[in-house]
Amino acid sequence: MSLRETKKQQTRTAIADTALELFREYGFDQVTVAEVARHVGVSTNTVFNYFPTKEDLFFDRQAEVEGHLATLVRDRAPGTCPVETIRDDLLAALQQDDPMLGLHPGALRFWQIIHDSPALRAREREIGERAEAALATALAEHPPRTASAPNNADLPMLALLAGAIAGTHRAALREIKRRVMSGEPPAHARDAIAPAALQAFNLLCLGLHADAAAQTSQERQLSQQARRDRRTHA
Incomplete structure (x- = not known):
């Protein structure tokens, strides 16, 4: 795997892990994609580049x-x-x-x-x-x-x-x-x-x-x- 692909995988994992932590703490419907992005330190568009829908953030596998x-x-x-x-x-x-x-x-x-x-x-x-x-x-x-x-x-x-x-x-x-x-x-x-x-x-x-x-x-x-x-x- 190239360095670029490795970084992309790391970003995806960080987004999914952060989203799950927030969902566990506050519930799925109470957390927005923008809040997930802010906690990861990326833009909302970046989140949607990896996960087309909010449900994909939860069911990341x-x-x-x-x-x-x-x-x-x-x-x-x-x-x-x-x-x-x-x-x-x-x-x-x-x-x-x-x-x-x-x-x-x-x-x-x-x-x-x-x-x-x-x-x-x-x-x-x-x-x-x-x-x-x-x-x-x-x-x-x-x-x-x-x-x-x-x-x-x-x-x-x-x-x-x-x-x-x-x-x-x-x-x-x-x-x-x-x-x-x-x-x-x-x-x-x-x-x-x-x-x-x-x-x-x-x-x-x-x-x-x-x-x-x-x-x-x-x-x-x-x-x-x-x-x-x-x-x-x-």
């Missing part, structure tokens, strides 16, 4: 979140079930207390800020919708075994599958949020969600590969019948 599930699907090993890939990533994150899941002391205030702001709640929904759309695109580009040769007729199925996978992932994170905001210790929330997420994703995976399993069973029966026929005619 939005692009990473929106592309996470799609990236997992694209980067998975050939023949690997996309549901299993996303399941295992979530379970590993839970085991490691990944900060992105909200299992850290500062998460409660972060979620409270979102809860208190209609604009942030709307943006949070948009992020979820974009993540689901990106996942649907990734599934079309790198389909599961049951759709190894996708055509236009398969695309609605893959879009629905993306909705089921992304919805299950969002539901797991939402349940963590609900539990922590209700006062449950993060470790307890994690220990409750991990087995539930495992079971939910396994059910999705089972359904996804049910037709493949049925085909394998049918092939096995045909093979057994062929052997019996050969013995009969021997």
Whole structure:
């Protein structure tokens, strides 16, 4: 990275960190972009050069979140079930207390800020919708075994599958949020969600590969019948 790019990244980080500190202290709707700029020591236009909207200041890792599930699907090993890939990533994150899941002391205030702001709640929904759309695109580009040769007729199925996978992932994170905001210790929330997420994703995976399993069973029966026929005619 060049010196210019390094300085730009440092400026972006300083703006985002300062904005979050102000939002935590005063709330999202009570802080203006001009106040953020003044605390950083830059112009308001500079802030908007890095963050097109005020909501972008709060969700400064939005692009990473929106592309996470799609990236997992694209980067998975050939023949690997996309549901299993996303399941295992979530379970590993839970085991490691990944900060992105909200299992850290500062998460409660972060979620409270979102809860208190209609604009942030709307943006949070948009992020979820974009993540689901990106996942649907990734599934079309790198389909599961049951759709190894996708055509236009398969695309609605893959879009629905993306909705089921992304919805299950969002539901797991939402349940963590609900539990922590209700006062449950993060470790307890994690220990409750991990087995539930495992079971939910396994059910999705089972359904996804049910037709493949049925085909394998049918092939096995045909093979057994062929052997019996050969013995009969021997």
